[in-house]
Amino acid sequence: MNHIFSKQNRSLLGELVATDFKLRYQGSILGYAWTLLRPLLLFTILYIVFIKFLHVNYGIPHSAVYLLVGIITWNFFLEITSGSVSAIVARGDLIRKIKIPRSMIIISTSLSGVINILINVIVIAIFMILNHLSPMISILWIPLLLFELYIFALGLAFFLSAAFVKYRDISYIWEVICQVLFYLTPILYPISKIHWPIVKTILFMSPLTQTVQAVRYALVSHDTYTISNSTNNIFLILAPFAIVILTFIVGITYFRIKSKTFAEDV
Amino acid sequence: MDEIAIRVSGVGKTFKLPHEKSGSIKNLAINFYKRNKSFDLQKALNNISFDVKKGEFIGIVGRNGSGKSTLLKLLAGIYEPTQGTIEVNGKLTPFIELGVGFSPDLTGRENVYLNGALLGFNRKEMHSMYKDIVDFAELHKFMDQKLKNYSSGMQVRLAFSIATRVKSDILVLDEVLAVGDASFQRKCFNYFMHLKRTNQTVVLVTHDMEAIRQYCDRAIMIEEGNIVYQGHPEEISQEYQKLFALEVDKDKTEYKDDKKDRWGTEKIKTTHSHVVVGDEQIIISAEFKANENVDAPVIGFIVLGPDGKNILEGNTHRLKFDTKPMKKDQVLKIEWTFQNVLKNGKYDLTLAVCDQSLVEYYDWFNKATTFNVNKEGSTGGLIDPQIKIPKFAVT
Numbered sequence: 001m002n003h004i005f006s007k008q009n010r011s012l013l014g015e016l017v018a019t020d021f022k023l024r025y026q027g028s029i030l031g032y033a034w035t036l037l038r039p040l041l042l043f044t045i046l047y048i049v050f051i052k053f054l055h056v057n058y059g060i061p062h063s064a065v066y067l068l069v070g071i072i073t074w075n076f077f078l079e080i081t082s083g084s085v086s087a088i089v090a091r092g093d094l095i096r097k098i099k100i101p102r103s104m105i106i107i108s109t110s111l112s113g114v115i116n117i118l119i120n121v122i123v124i125a126i127f128m129i130l131n132h133l134s135p136m137i138s139i140l141w142i143p144l145l146l147f148e149l150y151i152f153a154l155g156l157a158f159f160l161s162a163a164f165v166k167y168r169d170i171s172y173i174w175e176v177i178c179q180v181l182f183y184l185t186p187i188l189y190p191i192s193k194i195h196w197p198i199v200k201t202i203l204f205m206s207p208l209t210q211t212v213q214a215v216r217y218a219l220v221s222h223d224t225y226t227i228s229n230s231t232n233n234i235f236l237i238l239a240p241f242a243i244v245i246l247t248f249i250v251g252i253t254y255f256r257i258k259s260k261t262f263a264e265d266v
Numbered sequence: 267m268d269e270i271a272i273r274v275s276g277v278g279k280t281f282k283l284p285h286e287k288s289g290s291i292k293n294l295a296i297n298f299y300k301r302n303k304s305f306d307l308q309k310a311l312n313n314i315s316f317d318v319k320k321g322e323f324i325g326i327v328g329r330n331g332s333g334k335s336t337l338l339k340l341l342a343g344i345y346e347p348t349q350g351t352i353e354v355n356g357k358l359t360p361f362i363e364l365g366v367g368f369s370p371d372l373t374g375r376e377n378v379y380l381n382g383a384l385l386g387f388n389r390k391e392m393h394s395m396y397k398d399i400v401d402f403a404e405l406h407k408f409m410d411q412k413l414k415n416y417s418s419g420m421q422v423r424l425a426f427s428i429a430t431r432v433k434s435d436i437l438v439l440d441e442v443l444a445v446g447d448a449s450f451q452r453k454c455f456n457y458f459m460h461l462k463r464t465n466q467t468v469v470l471v472t473h474d475m476e477a478i479r480q481y482c483d484r485a486i487m488i489e490e491g492n493i494v495y496q497g498h499p500e501e502i503s504q505e506y507q508k509l510f511a512l513e514v515d516k517d518k519t520e521y522k523d524d525k526k527d528r529w530g531t532e533k534i535k536t537t538h539s540h541v542v543v544g545d546e547q548i549i550i551s552a553e554f555k556a557n558e559n560v561d562a563p564v565i566g567f568i569v570l571g572p573d574g575k576n577i578l579e580g581n582t583h584r585l586k587f588d589t590k591p592m593k594k595d596q597v598l599k600i601e602w603t604f605q606n607v608l609k610n611g612k613y614d615l616t617l618a619v620c621d622q623s624l625v626e627y628y629d630w631f632n633k634a635t636t637f638n639v640n641k642e643g644s645t646g647g648l649i650d651p652q653i654k655i656p657k658f659a660v661t
Binding site: 007008010011012014015016019022023026093094095096097098099100260261263264 | 281282339342343344345346360362363366367369371372376379380383384385386387388389
């Protein structure tokens, strides 16, 4: 058996990602512009509703960029997980007829999400310039934070795609869970609005809250509430990382076991 | 182990077949609660062991549902064996279907590279094979066009070209490769011959006995998940044909008097037919009864081969034989004889009666009789006439 990052597999991964990318906006007039337009349109709607109408106050300057960064970070997570749920089933033809490492399918799907966020960086950069926001040295943390979020999403993607082969309910369940997670993560509202300490603690333990807030901290304003500047409890600070690692291990292990019978079940 | 390309030891495969609608959370919960088994077990292969030596062209034969496709997928690494192990020594490339992963919205060139990557070749390796692939497929002008603009013949050509240009230590091929028109089949034939000549290690799964005889060094016959025979291709093909011959003996249907497979106006009806198979001659005899007065009819027969194709046809019209008008309730008896050039196997006889203009069919009786040819020392080839050697000299 080839190593997962062998030359062959890297080559396969490259072809799969390239194919995905080429086919993604096949036949649409605006093409790749949609990668930018989708989060931008969502941002516009939320900006009008939450900042212009409801006057949500994040307690920091540059609230528009603050909101945008939150949405794009969330979208990164959403795209990888939701995009992967049906990935194995969608490639059933390959799985039944060709011997390819099954994990390659999930990794290639997730890399499309990575490419998208790289494109979205342009949007954030433009907004930062418009808002006269100059990058801080803490911007160097961003790749690490996104990597953490990527690992979290990848672990979930492995689990969801493997479970979906047998239980097609997963896609609907995940849709609902994503809705819940979106509102459980302080993207639209400032975390300071939450007054119950227990809820706040639980929220802070979520890797989503942690990464979204940390990205904002690193990119927009050091006034952002993050887990490390609101508590001294070391267990609480480490909790999100533990959840990420645990999710990844559980996800990939479940996938490993289930992938043995993908060709029969799919 | 150096000499061995594939070693299969004690391999078994059992499938879990889920009951209807167990694939939802609701049923999962119900079944968990009731502690029911939500699936049946089906054994597809039992205790299969064999070796494939390097440079060997090995054939795997078996009827539909015998488990040969399962074995193929196990060899290809698509399925995992339930019991036993499969050791593969070298790079194994399976071709279960042509053009797997082809995407209609990509160009021919992109599809070649994608297909190559799926088969386990990196970009550099594909670069070195690319020209060869396009040359063989003869599609130079079309490589930058999208695959959806190719005709289906062109798509198959491209896929086949990739499959045949691929350089791998061990090839695992399914017989589906050999579909297509005559010129394509010739290409396949040449390709298989080339593989044999160059001592490529090949596992070919098929039920075409000709292919087994022509290419294979050794063959394995699978029946109901077990290896029932392995050895020389010639012996295997004899054994394989016996499988079907046995079937006829089991339910001997000399003359089927059912109404299912027949149609016509019934002015004359077939009442009996019989085939006597001699080593040199085959005699077909049939009886017909007139239900009303009719003009001289045309009577004919068709012999259908084991694959259901017409092997030979004969009728009184073409043989320029004058039949006679018949009165109501008269019975007509006819006999045809011809040289027994048929290969061993199971054959069907179809009988037909119609008017002189070949327009009104009185009775068309499909597969009225099934018969068996089982000669000593049957040879390969499409037909098997008696061949004599009237001259032999050494000078």
